[in-house]
Every structure is written in C-alpha cells, then in structure tokens.
Amino acid sequence: MTPNPLRDFVVEMTRLSDRESEEARLFREATPLMADLIRRPDWLPRAYAQPSLERYQQYLLYCDPLQRFSLVSFVWGPGQQTPVHDHTTWGLIGVLEGAEQAQKYALIDGIWRPQAEEEMLEPGGLDAVSPTIGDVHRVRNAWKDRTSISIHLYGGNIGQIDRHVFDPNNGQVKPFRSGYALDSLPNIWI
Numbered sequence: 001m002t003p004n005p006l007r008d009f010v011v012e013m014t015r016l017s018d019r020e021s022e023e024a025r026l027f028r029e030a031t032p033l034m035a036d037l038i039r040r041p042d043w044l045p046r047a048y049a050q051p052s053l054e055r056y057q058q059y060l061l062y063c064d065p066l067q068r069f070s071l072v073s074f075v076w077g078p079g080q081q082t083p084v085h086d087h088t089t090w091g092l093i094g095v096l097e098g099a100e101q102a103q104k105y106a107l108i109d110g111i112w113r114p115q116a117e118e119e120m121l122e123p124g125g126l127d128a129v130s131p132t133i134g135d136v137h138r139v140r141n142a143w144k145d146r147t148s149i150s151i152h153l154y155g156g157n158i159g160q161i162d163r164h165v166f167d168p169n170n171g172q173v174k175p176f177r178s179g180y181a182l183d184s185l186p187n188i189w190i
C-alpha cells in the first residue's frame with residue numbers, strides 16, 4: 001500500500017485508545033501523533049479542504065467505531081470565526097495551513113470573559129482543550145485574505161455531541177450540535 005499519514009494516524013490512535021482512557025495520558029501520547037500528522041498538508045484530500053463563503057467547514061476525516069475519538073478538518077475562509085463554544089470532551093488542535101487565533105474564556109462572576117492573550121497557532125502548532133484544562137474558546141482564521149486549515153482530534157464523535165455556545169455580552173447559553181459538512185469520509189484504504 002502507498003504511504004498514507006491519515007491511515008497511519010488512525011491505526012496508532014486506535015491502539016492508543018485500546019490501552020489508554022485517562023485524559024492526561026491520552027494528551028501526552030496523542031500529541032506526537034498529531035504533530036506527525038500535521039507536519040505536511042499533502043495527505044488531506046481536496047474535498048476535505050474546501051472553504052465555504054458562508055461559514056467555516058468541519059469535515060469528518062475519521063470516527064472510531066466505538067466513538068472514542070474523531071478527527072476533523074476545519075477549513076476557514078478569510079476572516080471566519082467560531083462563536084464562543086465548549087466541547088465537553090478533550091480535544092487537540094493542530095494547524096495544517098495558514099494560521100489560527102484562539103482566545104480562551106473563563107467563567108468569572110457568572111460571565112464568560114477572555115482569559116489571557118489570544119494565542120496564535122501557526123503550521124505545526126498544537127493547542128488543547130477539555131473540561132479539566134479549559135474547554136471554552138473562540139477560534140478564528142488569523143488571515144483576512146486566505147484560507148486556513150486545521151486538524152482537530154476529539155475524545156468522541158464531536159459532530160454528534162451536545163455542546164454549548166456562549167454569548168459573552170449577555171451570558172446567554174445555547175445548546176448546539178456541530179454536525180459535519182459532508183456525508184462522505186476519505187477512503188484511507190487505497
């Protein structure tokens with residue numbers, strides 16, 4: 001078979017999920033796998049790297065049959081951004097192309113407030129979220145004139161998980177499920 005970084009990642013992540021379920025250890029062992037995966041962008045099929053004028057796109061690249069993890073490509077058009085949101089599970093985020101800016105939020109006196117500086121993630125850079133280490137953030141394309149792509153690994157079938165968006169201005173909380181932009185997945189077995 002021809003080399004396929006996505007298939008290699010899925011195999012290693014499956015092995016890791018079989019032997020480990022504790023979050024800190026998953027982070028530690030998944031980090032080098034993600035670092036390897038985002039070292040080069042050429043493995044991501046074009047269909048899963050398409051921006052949309054309307055909003056940022058989330059393409060499912062793989063979901064573990066036991067829903068212990070999923071891998072998603074986020075494709076950001078110029079200037080696109082998420083609302084302030086949570087994940088309710090652990091996540092590792094790595095930039096493949098372009099650059100991303102992430103602002104973490106913390107609940108202070110009942111209001112979600114920006115915490116520390118906005119963080120710039122460039123190709124090869126990794127960030128982590130989870131209910132234990134800080135789960136609420138807003139992410140945006142750092143570029144106003146080009147597409148950026150990041151790869152996200154989550155501890156569950158992220159598109160089907162019940163999550164929340166937060167309005168930092170009035171404290172309103174809304175439930176949401178992100179879903180996925182396409183019905184198909186890349187074929188990693190060719």
Ligand code: FE
Binds near residue numbers: 085086087137139
């Ligand atoms: Fe997020």
